[in-house]
Amino acid sequence: MENKTIDTQELQVKLTAKDFSSGQDVRWCPGCGDYSILAQVQRTFPDIGIKKENIVWVSGIGCSSRFPYYMDTFGFHGIHGRAPAIASGLKSAHPELSVWVATGDGDLMSIGGNHFIHTCRKNMDLKILMFNNRIYGLTKGQYSPTSEKGKVTKSTPFGSVDYPFNPVSLALGAEATFVARSLDRDPKHMQEMIRKAAAHTGTAFIEIFQNCNIFNDGAFELLTNKETKPEYVLQLEHGKPLIFGVHRDKGIKLDGFELKVININEGDNSINDVLVHDEEDSNPIRAFMLAHMTDNPDLPTPVGVFRRKLKPTYDEGVWNQISHFQAKKGKGTLKDLLYSGNTWEVK
Amino acid sequence: MAEIKEKEIQSLSEVTVRFAGDSGDGMQLTGSQFSDTTAIVGNDLATLPDYPAEIRAPAGTLYGVSGFQLHFSSSDIHTPGDNPDVLVAMNPAALKINLKDLRPGAMIIVNTDSFDPKNLKIAHYDTNPLEDDSLSGFEVIEIPITTLTTNALEGSPLSIKEVTRSKNFFALGLMYWLFNRPIEPTIEWIQTKFKNSPDIADANLKVLKAGYYYGDATQLFSARYIVKPAALPKGTYRNISGNEASALGVLAASLKSGLDLFLGTYPITPASDILHYLSRYKNYGVVTFQAEDEIAGMASAIGAAYGGALAISTTSGPGLALKTEATGLAVMTELPVVIINVQRGGPSTGLPTKTEQADLMQSLYGRNGESPVVVLAASTPSDCFYMAFEACQIALKYMTPVILLTDGYIANGSEPWKLPEENDLPEIKVNFRTEKEGFNPYERDENLSRPWAVPGTKGLEHRIGGLEKEDVTGNVSYDPENHHRMVTLRAEKVQKVQQDVPDLQINGDPEGDLLVIGWGGTYGAITEAVNRSRKAGMKVSQIHIKHLNPLPANLGKIIKSFKQVLVPELNMGQLAYILRSEYFVDVIKLSKVKGLPFKSVEVQNKIAEILGGNNGK
Numbered sequence A: 001m002e003n004k005t006i007d008t009q010e011l012q013v014k015l016t017a018k019d020f021s022s023g024q025d026v027r028w029c030p031g032c033g034d035y036s037i038l039a040q041v042q043r044t045f046p047d048i049g050i051k052k053e054n055i056v057w058v059s060g061i062g063c064s065s066r067f068p069y070y071m072d073t074f075g076f077h078g079i080h081g082r083a084p085a086i087a088s089g090l091k092s093a094h095p096e097l098s099v100w101v102a103t104g105d106g107d108l109m110s111i112g113g114n115h116f117i118h119t120c121r122k123n124m125d126l127k128i129l130m131f132n133n134r135i136y137g138l139t140k141g142q143y144s145p146t147s148e149k150g151k152v153t154k155s156t157p158f159g160s161v162d163y164p165f166n167p168v169s170l171a172l173g174a175e176a177t178f179v180a181r182s183l184d185r186d187p188k189h190m191q192e193m194i195r196k197a198a199a200h201t202g203t204a205f206i207e208i209f210q211n212c213n214i215f216n217d218g219a220f221e222l223l224t225n226k227e228t229k230p231e232y233v234l235q236l237e238h239g240k241p242l243i244f245g246v247h248r249d250k251g252i253k254l255d256g257f258e259l260k261v262i263n264i265n266e267g268d269n270s271i272n273d274v275l276v277h278d279e280e281d282s283n284p285i286r287a288f289m290l291a292h293m294t295d296n297p298d299l300p301t302p303v304g305v306f307r308r309k310l311k312p313t314y315d316e317g318v319w320n321q322i323s324h325f326q327a328k329k330g331k332g333t334l335k336d337l338l339y340s341g342n343t344w345e346v347k
Numbered sequence B: 001m002a003e004i005k006e007k008e009i010q011s012l013s014e015v016t017v018r019f020a021g022d023s024g025d026g027m028q029l030t031g032s033q034f035s036d037t038t039a040i041v042g043n044d045l046a047t048l049p050d051y052p053a054e055i056r057a058p059a060g061t062l063y064g065v066s067g068f069q070l071h072f073s074s075s076d077i078h079t080p081g082d083n084p085d086v087l088v089a090m091n092p093a094a095l096k097i098n099l100k101d102l103r104p105g106a107m108i109i110v111n112t113d114s115f116d117p118k119n120l121k122i123a124h125y126d127t128n129p130l131e132d133d134s135l136s137g138f139e140v141i142e143i144p145i146t147t148l149t150t151n152a153l154e155g156s157p158l159s160i161k162e163v164t165r166s167k168n169f170f171a172l173g174l175m176y177w178l179f180n181r182p183i184e185p186t187i188e189w190i191q192t193k194f195k196n197s198p199d200i201a202d203a204n205l206k207v208l209k210a211g212y213y214y215g216d217a218t219q220l221f222s223a224r225y226i227v228k229p230a231a232l233p234k235g236t237y238r239n240i241s242g243n244e245a246s247a248l249g250v251l252a253a254s255l256k257s258g259l260d261l262f263l264g265t266y267p268i269t270p271a272s273d274i275l276h277y278l279s280r281y282k283n284y285g286v287v288t289f290q291a292e293d294e295i296a297g298m299a300s301a302i303g304a305a306y307g308g309a310l311a312i313s314t315t316s317g318p319g320l321a322l323k324t325e326a327t328g329l330a331v332m333t334e335l336p337v338v339i340i341n342v343q344r345g346g347p348s349t350g351l352p353t354k355t356e357q358a359d360l361m362q363s364l365y366g367r368n369g370e371s372p373v374v375v376l377a378a379s380t381p382s383d384c385f386y387m388a389f390e391a392c393q394i395a396l397k398y399m400t401p402v403i404l405l406t407d408g409y410i411a412n413g414s415e416p417w418k419l420p421e422e423n424d425l426p427e428i429k430v431n432f433r434t435e436k437e438g439f440n441p442y443e444r445d446e447n448l449s450r451p452w453a454v455p456g457t458k459g460l461e462h463r464i465g466g467l468e469k470e471d472v473t474g475n476v477s478y479d480p481e482n483h484h485r486m487v488t489l490r491a492e493k494v495q496k497v498q499q500d501v502p503d504l505q506i507n508g509d510p511e512g513d514l515l516v517i518g519w520g521g522t523y524g525a526i527t528e529a530v531n532r533s534r535k536a537g538m539k540v541s542q543i544h545i546k547h548l549n550p551l552p553a554n555l556g557k558i559i560k561s562f563k564q565v566l567v568p569e570l571n572m573g574q575l576a577y578i579l580r581s582e583y584f585v586d587v588i589k590l591s592k593v594k595g596l597p598f599k600s601v602e603v604q605n606k607i608a609e610i611l612g613g614n615n616g617k
């Protein structure tokens, strides 16, 4: 294959969301949050500037991982947890492809945890959408590595005793270069995150809070309900102060090493006391602090881009080395290969 | 100064030498240098490196002994030799461990400096074997190698530790002198290898020469020896190990198919060298992906294969176990992936640096569900090249995973290899599907192979995966009839490969009293044993299986032409089990599971035991 970079040239024919539908019957439970994710991906993909035939969706196992079947792109439904590894091989060997991973909290945080952190570490140019419903859906309702402690499920009738992962924090810790979060019930926001991930070069991770209406209904109710959402969700916007609340009067203040909620209209407080979000901050500490707001009941839950950073990707590094040596030594031939090292003649 | 006089030169037809010392003494390097030089002077040779799993075991211990055995000859040989004629023992532990293997009257060259009370005690010697008569049946040559090394390097800027580390070059130089080998190839090698550390290069060169001249200058040896070049067929040769041959084989397949080579792997003994070799060939467009684990190694290869690369994964037993699930995925998605499994002693971590053939069942059956794959096995170091090439051919033609079995013995051992000409290797045809019209991911050609439709091909967007496929369309299907059909089709496809499997060649008469059936790395030992038994008049013949699934078509017929069948294996009888169930034949097993290859005499004795007679003596 000659062309080793993603072809972003202007597309000849403008595609629509429908062009990205494979036409297969979608088999998720009615009302499942996965439908919205599929719809947002299909809506954004005509605009990301990549030819349909160069897009590949790779998945693991779980409800989320049926995703590739519904997209009219190339698709590979892998085995449990291994989607990042399959996708990494695909991308390293074929950097001209745009490779996307659809996965879930069980698939990626549990059985696939190792592959996930190493994909991030390598800055493999993959886009990973993790549908986090905080439960095992396909196996019918066991707690997952993102279920809250004390969760009562089929496998934990008296409540779970272990602690959940914070996926955003994990991705940040593993040095993913694009880390974001969105909600199944906020289509506009999700589209924006998908577009940004598509535009990013390097490992892009989006955690999508997704309602499993069968086994964990309402897990994100406070974050998605129109009434409560303004008080419970903090929109991260690059270069903008961290403001939330129905009246947009609450802000996040950095107080030493603590994040606190202040009312910007009270006392001496002003908008100037509010932390301004910098997704390109070279120091990851504030991104970690934002990630950990999720676990704090006194703070709103951030959605948006936590961190974005540009650095060379793994696949780029590999192919740079190859082109370097091909330029220096010339393309290897079979004769050079075999007749190298210490050879001798028998006459 | 001692008078230097020309030593008598005796001609030998073959010699087996073993270098042994601490794992930090550089015995592997000494052995491989001696092998390379020996190959260059035109002897046929076979080697057996044997080293502990610990990188630097505590000095002087029995379990820290590292050995390198080399058999060279003026005629065609097949094994690294049963019993060494010469042992170089760098310390008491090396002597103790290796003594039992020597032929009676063998020459033992010892480094006397290391026979001090401390080292003797660590090696569990109550008395110094050099001072009692325990070595009386041998020709013992005592040389203070450490002292002579230190003397040679007087005034060197190196530390004492660095100076004594050069002592293996003294032993090497001495052996070059003793067997009349040129030292120039090693001189060149030292100059390249240590070009950034001139002091070390200089020290090694001095010590190498000191060892060489020492032989001349002393009266210790009554003679020097020559082993005349073997009458090998004309051509260009290089000395090759199995792992290097495997690397070259897959790379040759990449060049002959025009596909980029992708290796997804995880370091594991004794397979890592294949990764090391392939990672050098950047200008051949090779991508070596050192994954986070064995599973990812295999999964990444599947991803690369899906995208249209020639995808390889390399491993050893425990790693193959980890790749099990992903291998099933390659079976289901019908993608061409070659897995090279360099077998070692098991189960579990087992004996990482020792050889065994006990992964045959794992390769054939170690997956969930009905999950057939093609299984091949290489028989000698250089054969790894051809088998690796063939594994790629089959994988690409039939769109199937192929497991190639080698083992620690042939992977690390080396032999002279007559290099093939570029045109000796066939082109490998690859037809990527591009035609949109009538495309179905699971339609099949005359070989039952499905189309390879890779991402980037406009109009062929489709989805595949690990769920059962509907015949032809490849859509997910839970239909009972369809599942039965697909299981059958996958099995038939692998069986179809038999049309490309060459008929087995019989070494010996086409019928007789005993047929010896081997597979994989036991080829050399069995061949030697059968040839000797035949010379002794026994009606024994040999076939060697390199295609384990599917088996060669003429195997059943050959088996029927013999009264008895013997299957020597480095396992508890895995091929024997298969032959019994496939051909209803009563097989005699010869099992050895010691982490070591067969000695030819072990096979020969078994043949004699079965056929009676005089054991060829």
Ligand code: SF4
Pocket (backbone or CB within 6 Å): A027, A028, A029, A031, A032, A033, A034, A063, A133, A137, A138, A211, A212, A213, A214, A215
């Ligand atoms: S089980 Fe839950 S996650 Fe799975 S499809 Fe049904 S609603 Fe969606």
